[in-house]
Amino acid sequence: MVAKRIIPCLDVKDGVVVKGINFEGLREVGDAVEMGVQYARDGADELVYLDISATREGRSTFAELVKRIARGIDIPFTVGGGIGSVEDAARLLEAGADKISVNSSALADPSLISRIAEKYGSQFVVVAIDAKCVEGRWICTTHGGTRFTDRELFSWAREAQERGAGEILFTSMDHDGTRAGYACGVYAQLDSLLSIPVIASGGAGSVQDIVDVLTEGRASAALAASIFHYNQIPIPALKRALQQANIPVRL
Amino acid sequence: MIAIIDYEAGNICSVQNALERLGAPYQLTADPELICRADKVILPGVGNAAQAMASLRASGLDTEIRSLRQPVLGICVGLQLMCRSSEEGPVDCMGLLDARVRKFPETPEAKVPHMGWNSIGNLEGKLFKDLPGGSYVYFVHSYYPELCPDTIATCRHGDTLFSAALRWENFYGTQFHPEKSGSVGAAILQNFLAL
Numbered sequence: 354m355v356a357k358r359i360i361p362c363l364d365v366k367d368g369v370v371v372k373g374i375n376f377e378g379l380r381e382v383g384d385a386v387e388m389g390v391q392y393a394r395d396g397a398d399e400l401v402y403l404d405i406s407a408t409r410e411g412r413s414t415f416a417e418l419v420k421r422i423a424r425g426i427d428i429p430f431t432v433g434g435g436i437g438s439v440e441d442a443a444r445l446l447e448a449g450a451d452k453i454s455v456n457s458s459a460l461a462d463p464s465l466i467s468r469i470a471e472k473y474g475s476q477f478v479v480v481a482i483d484a485k486c487v488e489g490r491w492i493c494t495t496h497g498g499t500r501f502t503d504r505e506l507f508s509w510a511r512e513a514q515e516r517g518a519g520e521i522l523f524t525s526m527d528h529d530g531t532r533a534g535y536a537c538g539v540y541a542q543l544d545s546l547l548s549i550p551v552i553a554s555g556g557a558g559s560v561q562d563i564v565d566v567l568t569e570g571r572a573s574a575a576l577a578a579s580i581f582h583y584n585q586i587p588i589p590a591l592k593r594a595l596q597q598a599n600i601p602v603r604l
Numbered sequence: 605m606i607a608i609i610d611y612e613a614g615n616i617c618s619v620q621n622a623l624e625r626l627g628a629p630y631q632l633t634a635d636p637e638l639i640c641r642a643d644k645v646i647l648p649g650v651g652n653a654a655q656a657m658a659s660l661r662a663s664g665l666d667t668e669i670r671s672l673r674q675p676v677l678g679i680c681v682g683l684q685l686m687c688r689s690s691e692e693g694p695v696d697c698m699g700l701l702d703a704r705v706r707k708f709p710e711t712p713e714a715k716v717p718h719m720g721w722n723s724i725g726n727l728e729g730k731l732f733k734d735l736p737g738g739s740y741v742y743f744v745h746s747y748y749p750e751l752c753p754d755t756i757a758t759c760r761h762g763d764t765l766f767s768a769a770l771r772w773e774n775f776y777g778t779q780f781h782p783e784k785s786g787s788v789g790a791a792i793l794q795n796f797l798a799l
Contacts, residue, residue, distance in 0.1 A: 354760070355720040356740060393786060398721055424621045429742060429784050449617050451784065474651065476717050476744050519719070548715060573720075603721045603740035 356603045357567045357595070358398035358574035359588060360552065361581040363388060365434075366405050368414040372582055382582045385418055386425040392581070393428045395588040398603055400426065401454070401522075401576060404434030416448055423449020431479055442469045446477065454479035454522060457495040460502055460509070463516060470517025479552070480513040481522040482506060483529075491539065498526035506539070507546055514549050521547060522576065524554040532558030532580070540570035552576050560586060560594045567600050606630040606797070607642035609669070609682075612659050616648040619679065622783035626790065628797055636668045644797060645672055649681030653705065653747065654693030656681050666698055675799040676775050680745060683770065683777030692747050701770045701777060703749035714762020717746040724768040724780070728756040731769060731776055733795050739788045741768070741780040749779060 363370045363385060370388055371379040382388075389400050402422065404415040412435055419432055432445050433454030442453045459465050459480055470478045483498055484491040484506040491506035510521050523543060525536035535556045543551045550573035553566040557577035563586075566572045580586045595602045608619055610632045623630045630646075631638060639645055647669065649656050660666045669676065669686075678686045685697050690705035697705070710716045725737045743759070748766035751758065757769035759779070769778045776796065782789035 355718070355722050358720060423617065424624065427622065427625065427784065427790060428786050447617070449621065451618075476719055519717070548710075548712070550715065550719070603723075 354601050356601050360399045360401055360574050360576040361392045361397050362401040362576050362578045364403050364405050365415060367411045368418050372579055386421050389422055389426045393426045396592050397588055399428060400430040402432045416444055419445055419448035419450055433481060439468050439472060446473060452477050452479050454481045456481040460493060460504060466513055466516040466518055475517050475519035478518050479520045479522050480518040483524045483526050485526045494526055510543055511546060514547050520550045520552060522552040522554055528556030531556055534562040535566040535570060537565050537570035540566055540572045544571040560591055564598045605642050606644045607639045608632045608646045610634045611663055611665055618783045619646060619648045622793060626793060634663060639668060644674060645676045647678040647682035653681050653684050653690040654695040657685055657695045657697055670698060673774060677796050678777035680781060683779055686775055686777050687749050690747060700775045701772050702752040702754045703767055703770060705747050705749050707747050708764060711762050717744060718761045719744045722759050724757045724759050726758045730799060731792060731795050735791060741785040741788055743780045
């Protein structure tokens with residue numbers, strides 16, 4: 354049976370890992386490669402690196418960083434942020450990324466998903482969706498949840514799958530940064546709607562939150578940032594707790 | 605020296621990076637003479653088996669690989685090319701390992717591709733030296749090698765029990781990616797290098 358995955362997420366700005374709440378008040382937390390190596394050693398199953406650089410210089414620093422990450426770590430990793438074309442994806446594949454994630458660029462041009470998937474396979478394409486609940490409807494957002502689109506979460510996730518996405522990474526912008534638990538009910542709905550794995554993101558504050566989203570929420574993987582960066586929940590202890598809750602995990 | 609066979613089989617830099625982390629000197633090459641002289645040979649591969657087999661045949665490397673007597677390790681699609689045939693195409697492969705490669709049936713419990721960490725069992729031989737059954741390794745594939753007399757490790761995906769690794773004489777293959785399988789994968793590669 355495929356193990357449920359624990360995925361630390363690292364936001365990278367101009368080559369260094371930063372963390373802030375809702376993109377405000379960014380704080381530098383460490384070196385991207387060193388942190389990745391340490392997480393891999395601790396038992397992380399996969400890593401996600403998101404480039405949040407706003408400049409061209411920042412972007413090219415990131416591509417160089419991806420090469421260093423690929424040389425340093427021995428578990429799969431996904432990179433995202435600013436991927437707007439098949440060429441951008443190809444560059445990151447050549448740098449050694451196992452998967453790429455697309456978000457706002459896929460919303461702007463959904464054919465990007467199919468074009469990357471046809472060329473490099475569905476296993477390479479993660480579609481990330483940031484959504485907010487507005488009067489009972491989950492609306493896809495861009496720019497860190499500040500801009501609303503005309504897309505609704507469930508239909509967009511379904512379309513992304515049909516276009517060749519290999520996984521859906523859904524972040525509830527209502528839960529992100531709160532540390533009050535994941536949007537479990539929404540993940541369970543996504544799981545019944547989709548045949549591809551769903552990665553849960555946004556809201557992790559305790560071991561129980563992660564247990565809940567992997568059982569009740571039926572997510573294939575739980576992604577989190579701050580609880581891991583500040584070692585609030587050490588991964589080895591988390592993995593043991595998940596095993597005790599009868600969740601299949603890699604130990 | 606380790607020869608990594610270079611035959612346009614997708615992105616294989618993860619194999620190079622893994623050998624670098626292990627401090628093993630390697631050369632990425634399509635030169636039959638270098639491959640023949642290498643201590644160990646790795647046949648990587650990602651993507652489509654029929655296309656990969658076609659590029660191997662076009663360069664004559666299939667004949668070269670069959671004649672090798674040193675340890676050879678096929679990884680993922682590289683392993684599938686060492687089997688008898690693959691349903692992906694379909695295509696006849698090199699026939700060094702006694703398995704046919706088949707497509708996973710898609711079920712709600714067993715998604716295709718089989719992607720992620722899964723445990724392997726029935727571990728046999730030096731490739732798995734010091735590794736306990738139940739160790740987790742990383743898989744990404746939609747086609748699998750059947751169980752056969754050459755099977756040296758098994759894995760289950762849904763209702764399908766398949767060969768996670770095979771061996772016949774000096775030819776070894778892993779369906780999983782040891783180069784992406786953390787410390788377990790590094791140990792398997794180290795065991796291969798020590799053969």
